[in-house]
Amino acid sequence: MALTLHYHPLSSYCWKVLIALYENGTPFEARLVNLGDPAERAAYAELWPTAKIPLLVDGGRVLPETSLQIEYVDRLHPGRQKLLPEDFEAQLNVRLWDRLFDNYVMRPMQGYVAQWLRPEAQRDAAALASTVEDLGMAYDLIESRMGDGPWAAGPGFTMADCAAAPALFYAAIVRPFPPGHARLHAYFERLLERPSVWRCIVEARPVFQYYPLRHALPARFLADA
Template sequence: MELYAHPFSSYCQKVLVALYENAIPFEFRMLSPEHAQNMDELARLWPLRRMPVLVDGSRTVFESSIIIDYLDQHHRGPVRWLPDSPDAALEVRMLDRFFDQYVMTPMQRIVADYLRPAEHRDAYGVAEARKLLDSAYAWLEPTLAGREWAAGGAFTLADCAAAPSLFYADWVHPIPDARGNVRAYRNRLLARPSFARAVDEARPYRPLFPPGAPDRD
């Protein structure tokens, strides 16, 4: 298999966690201006040019949640990304969407604003994104009470989404001390070997973080 991705991308890290957890062999296809051939191939495989993209033989799979679902079906390992119980699987999928839409998306909106020319900055949009992150942290605090991982005792698709979401969100909009369950959960994610590996592999690219990467984690 081949994964077209960049190590510093949050959605790419989400898939890398799943691959590393089950020690699935793959070839990393770096997406950056210095790797023009890979960029051209990405455009051929997926004209929207969004990463990551997984190629498995003649099959091309895009969107991080779908890639992890695909891995669970076709390259299953000891860590299952979706429970067999339909109700339990529904909760995992719900939490996966929660982290992508209500943590990852507002975090990226804040980051993207730093890339705009000063005269085109969106102060209102950034303020709304910060409000959404505050609401997300507030909802997570009681939800995570008594849980080791997002959906309970097992590490799932939801945790693959949560890891990069909370990692970068805390950089741009710190999780308050009052949200102790959320902060502790983020620390557990950082200590998970699969995500720790993804974070370490991305360290050389921290100068690329538009708001400036904090000197921690």
């Protein structure tokens, strides 16, 4: 098997790539990384200096950065779900929404969780408030600019939706979607109906206990109804 994904089942960016692989039925070896272990982190940093998860390895080739990983799989290991359209304008739109979800949803969500990983006395209240505020801007942006889809970049499920699912899953725990944001609510529910997305949630259940905001996880994600 050529592809190896270094990952952790709790990680939002790992879900992003797992969703792409599951959508495509791409064969790969999943290799668990524990970045909390200093020796394991040091060995992992040898593969790529940022030591971020996930990393995709194809034979001798190491691919960092989730958007690149998905584009690579889409082009060189294509499966049943095309994640990047052929048309250039349509590609730009997919990449735009991929960037928006990574930079304006995933990033503040991660910033908030990073504060929660600190001992309570060391949490920065201003940083917490500013990440929550940033998520509010992102929700307004999605609500006002995303269109009727049904997917982030139009009629087809793409890389942008791979980014959106974990970003919105974890962001909604930090800041629930505003009641009036009907499009955002409906889009998130559509994402949850994708078997690839639900599979990531189910596979994370055994490790949700390590998620610092586990007390706020909606019950529907913890067990099947």
